[in-house]
Amino acid sequence: MATVFIPALLRKLTGGKDRTSATGATLRELINDLDRQFPGFRDRVVEHGDLAGSVAVSINGEVITGGLAEPVPTDSEIHFVPAIAGG
Amino acid sequence: MATQEAKFKVIGTRPIRHDGVDKVTGRARYGADINLPGLLHGKVLRSPHAHARIKSIDVSAAAALPGVKAVITSADFPKLKSGVVPLGELAMNPLYMSMNLLAHDKVLYDGHAVAAVAATSPHIAEEAVKLIKVEYEVLPHVQDVRSAMKEDAPILLPDVRTSGAPEKSDKQTNIASQVRFARGDLDVGFKAADIVVEREFNTAMVHQGYIEPHNAVAQYNADGQATIWTSTQGAFTARDQCGLVLGIPASSIKVVPAEIGGGFGGKIPIYLEPLALLLSKKSGKPVKLVMSRGEVLRATGPTPGSHIRVKMGANKAGKITAAQVWMAYEAGAFPGSPVGAGCMTILAPYDLENLQIDGFDVLVNKPKTAAYRAPGATNAAMGAETVIDELAEKLGIDPLEFRRINGAKEGTAQPAGPKYLRIGYLETVEAAKNSAHYKSPLPKVSGKLVGRGVASGFWFNAGFQSSATVNINTDGTANVVTGSPDIGGSRASCAMIAAEVLGLKAEEVHPVVADTESIGHTDMTGGSRVTFATGYAVYEAAQDAVNQLKQRAATLWKAKPEEVVFQDGVVSRTTNGQESMSLKELAGKLPRAGGPVGGRASVNPRGVGPAFATHVVDVAVDPETGKVDILRYTATQDVGKAVHPSYVEGQMQGAVAQGVGWALNEEYFYDEKGTLRNAGFLDYRVPTCLDLPMIETILIEVPNPGHPIGIRGVGEVPIVPPPAAIANAIYRAVGVRMTELPMSPPKVAKAVLEKK
Amino acid sequence: MANKVLVETTLNGETVEFLCEPRQSLLEVLRDVLGFTGAKEGCLTGDCGACSVIMDGRVACACLVLGPEVQGKKIETVEGMAKDGENLHPLQQKFLEHAALQCGICTPGFLVAAKALLDRNPKPTEHEVRFALAGNLCRCTGYDKIVHAVMDAAAVMQGR
């Protein structure tokens, strides 16, 4: 079971819940589970079959690079954050 | 990874940079220095209006001028459809990119490119541009975020809807996107506060101000292959962007990165490259385009002006109990300000239970913003760090002690949520506290009032993809090939990392910055990533070379590779100490040992180590004129591991100088027509050496656990604290809280007079 | 090309002749006609100093000099600073040792302006150095290491 923190602007989908538990061996499976729990969640973070360009995912404090195929360790802490480049 | 404890032989020393002699003798070739047989010179026609519909463009007179070989407009670009495509580390909308390169149906800002000409001399091209007739229908324009967010504001892009908004809407809007971070309970937090401070801030649009204007030379060949020479922060990024907007395969374009005269984020987007390529295609000749300084300021990618509201509460013990932030950033004419980064950085140095941060990306009739050194963080810090100074002052707590009480450490949740791994923020606060500067009494200056201010800053730093090869030469030296344009000494840092692994001297490693056909994909030089990520690739490639060397030695000794060790540039056989060889000896024997050795690696590393900085500044304020002089400046920073300390110091000193300019004088000054009135170095006032003191640096090395050598990015975070630190120093000097950037003499004088 | 004029000048000790249009600046002549690209174009308004050259012993912005104006003058550029193929000018050497350059685009202008200063004032104070170099913009270094390098070069040239 991973702990997923819900972005503030998506909490309408979760009835205000700011975190939830979800299962999935990969990020794709995890997002599918979130979409089951909170219909519409997937469309907010996935675009043409990949993570939306504006979204980055942090697993246990590290921004991941594997996209939807990224493995999700059990009991990990997951955050959806804006993607940042830099100068 | 274990090597952090290792004693380094090369890393941490200060060798002369490998490209140094070329750069002090004038031999280094920057983009504008490229010359080719039959070279044509191009010029760009730009909009005089902030917002207008293009009714017609007549290029016939220009095309007819003797010496003119090609003229292009947006009609020469392929039709693209709107939609974001991921491009390496960047998400881009090719349609918007194309609309920015040459205006389609509307011009959206003063200086927006409309057409381009190639001719046999720059003077003829300039005359030709004047002969292009454009009929405009001038539209109402909007240039500040608060007006642009209003219901009845002029709309820049009809197809824009607010992405990230809680509910989908079909209304036209200038709000391109929205972001929020929230946790805890604000009401509870503010109730628990003994004191609450709330302030509004306005910061001006500012430019990176690199001294070298944008440039591009393009040669299109009849076989559809093209070569572009340009000063860019990312040869591959430039190539991919050109492919997207021109609708041709990226692989048909070779980008040769010329030496680059500064970028700071502003030379990641493309402006001239596709125009030069289209002009070359039309004329059949190589074409060079070089911007004037005015074009650079009017039409490249400055960093946004912003409106920021900060409300924070703290208790008597000095603990921040709640923080609420609202910020709107100018995107410019197309979506994509760094407001997300602003929201993620503004409170990042602190451990906060109750917070809400709202950010808005707002279209205005100004140039499309681009990255600028810790994009979005500096103007945000102006808000939070001055409010924190006020809280500390009202509670009678030393501002550095206040930061120590609230400072983030390993395990602290960032405003965006994720927990920090090992970071060195508190170390920078302690270093500032213990600095000779902070312990010294304030200097006296006759006729002026003096004050001391402090502020902190945060930047994520970036990872992204890098490739490197390390080839062993027959004389036992090595060549390091990377795809990272060297903007401030990264050839040296990459060579030093390879030298460290191979047991060579820094001078025995020759770094090369390769074109897009000579090295694996490498993302842009930006995000303070080169020494971290490209350095990572170089480290891995050098290790690969070491493994090959061990195998070659094993072959020579008829031993098993695992019986061979490599240390300090010597291979030796563990089972029998007799046999050992220096890298130089081995290199000479390679033809008999299985052939040349070439290590390679490509990486997309995680474990990016964020950077923190805390700065101390003394200012003298002339209460009559409002002029602020910087008397003394000290910058402390967690630099992870300083590979070449001189260039780390240089990054810090240069960023401080840019921060001082941002704080005191730099700003985009538009008139009521929406025309930029200070599009030159005369009135866009970057600091000269007479405006700055020596800049003291304190490097703190908290190794990044995510990097084999402990490296963190260092280039960006030092620009974050200066404006806030200077504002805090001005307050201590004259007792007024400045809430606008720049804090130019008229504003400071007004504030001081109003206080009296 | 319309009304080109023939100009004879001394460039880094060598007599050179060139043809140019009156509207071509010395900077264009150096870079485009003579192939000396050490002087850089940063602003074309005399505000950045990247195109600094020494003209009859005084530093000037090549972007604000017309090609024909250099008839009979002595021009020195960064390309002429090093004594020979093996020995850099002390200023060049100290810029390298002090890491006084990052991107390097402003470096030729700073070196030329600093040479003009030391030619007239071999023992400048820090303030004199900063005043003399205020017409040269650097956006990378914050000037700290540049000022140190110039002071150090002055000391070395004084045999101190």
Next chain:
Amino acid sequence: MRAFTYESPRSLDQALGLFATAGEKARALVGGTDLLIQMRAGVRQPDVVIDVKGIPELQILSFDPQSGLRLGAAVPSCRITEDKMMQDKYPGLTEAAGLIGSVQIKNRCSVGGNLCNGSPAADTTPALIALDATCVIAGAKGTRTVKAEEFVLSPGRTVLQPGEILVEFRIPAPKPHSSDCYQRFIPRNEMDIAVVGVGAAVTLNGDTCTAARIGLGAVAATPLLAKAASESLVGKPLTEQAIAAAAALAQQLATPITDMRGTAEYRQHMVGVLTRRVLNEAAKRTKKK
């Protein structure tokens, strides 16, 4: 930049011939530090550029105790700032010449070019006005003279007629117990155009001011002689109050604009500040001699 022909006359007569033929299509070139920028911007588009640096009369720099200073219109700022006599006798004009732009600019620009450019913000013009300078203009019909404060008609326009050329400035020898001072305000410490510039020359008899002239820059469409402010000081000791009163009169004369260099309100304020500062400094300098 539009194409043009380049001339470099070696004598005044030769120059006057060239100017006469070209008429308003001609433009004199000295340092080019304003002209070349304006030509690139298309603000000025001469057909003939006449380089006047080679004309001996325009390079004269001489002082005579009776007739005073002769300053050629093309003498570069660097020669003025390095000249012991100038530093000693005309410190205000000398510091004004030393404030224009960078070393690179000072090596090229001239007081004459600074004036002929017609900018209200020219640094040396208020200093010339304070020193009661006379401009000597040569033309086909001979020479005429104009007071410095009357030379500029509006931004970019001067009294020079087609065919005329500014040759030199004549400035009276400083009286005993007199001195001058010029200060300007800029946001940085170098390189900027004056937000406000004020020049003042005062003569004292004991503590009493017997003569004063105040020149103002960047506070109106042209540089100004602050007549009322200057006269208000004559016959009085230069007390704080007297100086403050003069500063107030100078402020009344100013009609500044708001632009990227400062607001009208700020310029108004700064006229007062700088007028006080230059008067105090000039008075102090009279005592040094």
